[in-house]
Amino acid sequence: MASGRSHRPATRSRGIPEATVARLPLYLRALTALSERSVPTVSSEELAAAAGVNSAKLRKDFSYLGSYGTRGVGYDVEYLVYQISRELGLTQDWPVVIVGIGNLGAALANYGGFASRGFRVAALIDADHALTGRNVAGLPVRHTDELEDIIRDNQVSIGVIATPAGAAQEVCDRLVAAGVTSILNFAPTVLSVPDGVDVRKVDLSIELQILAFHEQRKAGEDLGEAVAAASAGEEKGGLAPRAKTAAAKAAAARTAAAKAVAAAAGKTKRPGPDGDVPAVMPA
Amino acid sequence: MASGRSHRPATRSRGIPEATVARLPLYLRALTALSERSVPTVSSEELAAAAGVNSAKLRKDFSYLGSYGTRGVGYDVEYLVYQISRELGLTQDWPVVIVGIGNLGAALANYGGFASRGFRVAALIDADHALTGRNVAGLPVRHTDELEDIIRDNQVSIGVIATPAGAAQEVCDRLVAAGVTSILNFAPTVLSVPDGVDVRKVDLSIELQILAFHEQRKAGEDLGEAVAAASAGEEKGGLAPRAKTAAAKAAAARTAAAKAVAAAAGKTKRPGPDGDVPAVMPA
DNA sequence: CCATCTTTGTGCACACGTTCACAAACGCAT
DNA sequence: ATGCGTTTGTGAACGTGTGCACAAAGATGG
Incomplete structure (x- = not known):
């Protein structure tokens, strides 16, 4: 995901929520497609489906721009295209x-x-x-x-x-x-x-890594919780043995474990004993 | 921004917040850089700066993974690299x-x-x-x-x-x-x-359009609110004249206005008198 | 003009995310 | 051992985003 750093902490007076702004281009694309097919009006339900969002969310989003719909009918496609374009600043070059x-x-x-x-x-x-x-x-x-x-x-x-x-x-x-x-x-x-x-x-x-996270989770579910349980010993290893004894030892143990794991998994490319480099980066 | 559609409505039992997952790759990258410089430990403050986030947020993020830090010292870089990699599923191909x-x-x-x-x-x-x-x-x-x-x-x-x-x-x-x-x-x-x-x-x-939105806003601020006020008449034009009379007329008027504007603006180069377009940017 | 049907606009409740602020935990020096 | 400075981990307050559900507003037909 591209994360925008909003240069202003609080939303402005008549400010449009950031989440809404991020969806406006989506609506605009769907509306443009409708416009090209000469569809005159569209309901929030239809447009929401085309944009892949919830219809209530879409209506709330549009409500920030003003009351541009007609109850019982829907939204005028052309007019909405213009309004969103203007709001996004796309009427200029x-x-x-x-x-x-x-x-x-x-x-x-x-x-x-x-x-x-x-x-x-x-x-x-x-x-x-x-x-x-x-x-x-x-x-x-x-x-x-x-x-x-x-x-x-x-x-x-x-x-x-x-x-x-x-x-x-x-x-x-x-x-x-x-x-x-x-x-x-x-x-x-x-x-x-x-x-x-x-x-x-x-x-x-980053996008791929996020996908990998969910992918792994899905795989874990398929195999049941057994896998998670099996690796739990090592996973939270630093936690259980810590009771009253020096936590420093636990920390040291953790580091050692990490080094060992890294070294073991490190054979993707790496010939030398550089156990410091995490196994995840071959190049 | 790439918006992920979470395939599961509610967060899982021991679920890590989606926002946290999205930041883990960021932390991982910063940690990898530190690891390559053989930095042994890092504080939440330092790492947060390197990743471009708030230190409190970072600590909370890590707390979802477990207690991997040492108070008074910081986080063991190698160990953290391994833990995050594993959590993201990067220990496999x-x-x-x-x-x-x-x-x-x-x-x-x-x-x-x-x-x-x-x-x-x-x-x-x-x-x-x-x-x-x-x-x-x-x-x-x-x-x-x-x-x-x-x-x-x-x-x-x-x-x-x-x-x-x-x-x-x-x-x-x-x-x-x-x-x-x-x-x-x-x-x-x-x-x-x-x-x-x-x-x-x-x-x-979409990313560009979001930038354009903020850019336009910045430009508008520089020129004062005068511009916004000037275009307000047309902007919310459909609202004010609607009191008791047929809203249908207002809607029709809106459509007509949109069509006219679209026609006028349709030529991408626009040499003519396009007074409708908000003049927030001197092109 | 009235009844009915459709669709918008929004109040409200809830979930999620962020930030503050502080106690607990740790290293270190004495 | 004890005390001091440092840093984590987290409870709690706050802000933002989402979704339900419904009244109001318009269209339509008689």
């Missing part, structure tokens, strides 16, 4: 820059969904001189040296970071210094930004 | 398939973060015969016809969908039918799946 034109950056540049809703790729930027000038998705890749000029000339306020993790913070700092106030970060790093700058993160690895 | 080897699919296949933590790309699948057999990221692309066989032979339980929106649901159905129970969906569609199957969605367009 947002120039964005993509920094880091590797595999992912190129994919993003080619992604049609970008251009489709008020977002215009103003420039592609990369630090590799070998890439400079090459065409990607119809745009020439420009060098990082030009970053500040590009931001200012195009009045870019949204930046997409698709660089390796190591370069992300520096790129971020430069973007912010040049005037960017919203960042979509694909690099697996926590970016630190000044107040007033929004960062949203998209992390493929 | 998860074979995944990527379906749809376009720009994005290829980027995902090449993405190092995939392979790095217990996830192994078992196969790349695409419906285009022209791609079949070609090497991407060291793996041969295989045809969709083989999908079911691949899933069964490799015991794949996690699938990544990077196809165009139109093909996503069909691919999803086939994956699920073949035994996949967790899906990471990059296609801009709402997937419907049977109970017991987890879907997480990553939608670049």
Whole structure:
């Protein structure tokens, strides 16, 4: 999940809940599809089904925008498309820059969904001189040296970071210094930004790990609680033997256990005895 | 943001809160970095800073896993890495398939973060015969016809969908039918799946739209509330004139207004006098 | 104009998530 | 041993999000 850091602690006066904002694009997509089929009106039930949410939730969401429905009939599709677009700020053009034109950056540049809703790729930027000038998705890749000029000339306020993790913070700092106030970060790093700058993160690895967690849980259920019970001894091992004796020993034991486990599981690649590296990271 | 649909309404008995699960990968990454620098222990304050979260939140998160810290000292890095890895199910290998080897699919296949933590790309699948057999990221692309066989032979339980929106649901159905129970969906569609199957969605367009919302809000604040007030007349226009008269007229008027605006704004470049669009951003 | 049917908008209760604040637990020095 | 400084683990208060259930508002037909 990409977690947005809301730059303002409390919700604003006429503020729309963050959860609602996150769903508006979903509604908008469903409504656009209806609009293309020339469907004039839609009920909350139908639209909710199309967007994959609860109908009550949808109605409450819309109630934050105003009373845009007609009881007994539903919502006017065209009007709602306009209202949501306006609320999301999509009635204007947002120039964005993509920094880091590797595999992912190129994919993003080619992604049609970008251009489709008020977002215009103003420039592609990369630090590799070998890439400079090459065409990607119809745009020439420009060098990082030009970053500040590009931001200012195009009045870019949204930046997409698709660089390796190591370069992300520096790129971020430069973007912010040049005037960017919203960042979509694909690099697996926590970016630190000044107040007033929004960062949203998209992390493929994290999404997979969350899926793995649920997957494991499902597998555990299928096998019954036996598995969990079997590993419980080791699992909570540090807990039971701690009664009055030195907890330091327990802690030491835990560390030793971890080392042992790591070493045992560490043979994915690793030839040497580097038991310190957790077994989960082969590369 | 990728929103996970929890396949179970209530949290399980010893269930770990979903919000906590979503943060565990974050902690794990920070801990791994510390581990590589051979840092033996870390305090909740330090680790929280590295992960970009509140220290109290971090401690509460860890408390769901058990009492793994030592008061007055902090957490043993190695042990914590192991515990979180185990909790997330990363101590085992998860074979995944990527379906749809376009720009994005290829980027995902090449993405190092995939392979790095217990996830192994078992196969790349695409419906285009022209791609079949070609090497991407060291793996041969295989045809969709083989999908079911691949899933069964490799015991794949996690699938990544990077196809165009139109093909996503069909691919999803086939994956699920073949035994996949967790899906990471990059296609801009709402997937419907049977109970017991987890879907997480990553939608670049939605992330941008959320950023645009906040960006617009920031711009509006800078210009003062004058802009909001100016457009308020039209904004809530359907509300004020409605007193006792037919609301149908108001609805009709709204529709007409929307149509007019849509028509005026329909040309994406909009040279004319578009006074309807809130002027919160000087483009 | 009235009755009936449909659908919105929302008050309310509950679940979930976050943050504060502090006692208990630990290492360490004396 | 004892006391002191540090850090965890968690109870409790608070804020946010969700879903039910229903009254109000409109459409429709007679």
